[in-house]
Amino acid sequence: MPFVVPDVWHDDRFVTHPAVRFYAGHPVETPDGIRIGALCVTDPHPRGADSVDLVLLRELALSVQRELAATVAPGVAA
Structure with missing residues (x-):
């Protein structure tokens, strides 16, 4: 499920990222479903x-x- 924040300056989860205003991401998982990161798009302007x-x-x-x-x-744990 994608996660979109049109203006991160209005979202406390992004307080440490002052240069980013827009964020859209989709989780990246291992074959057994463990989330290891996200593929994301950012922009310095709200969108x-x-x-x-x-x-x-x-x-x-x-x-x-x-x-x-x-x-x-095959056979090796991720």
Whole structure:
């Protein structure tokens, strides 16, 4: 599920990121479902959630997950 914050200056979770105003991200997970990061888009200006193709963001995050899974040898814990 994507996470979008149109203006991070109005969200306490982003208080340590003063240069970022817009954030959209989709989680990246290991094959067993552990979240290890996010593929994200940021902008120094606030934007509407509709300014990002969230379907494409999801597809790119899933592509990263597939690439990570392919680099782990069978039988080896991720």
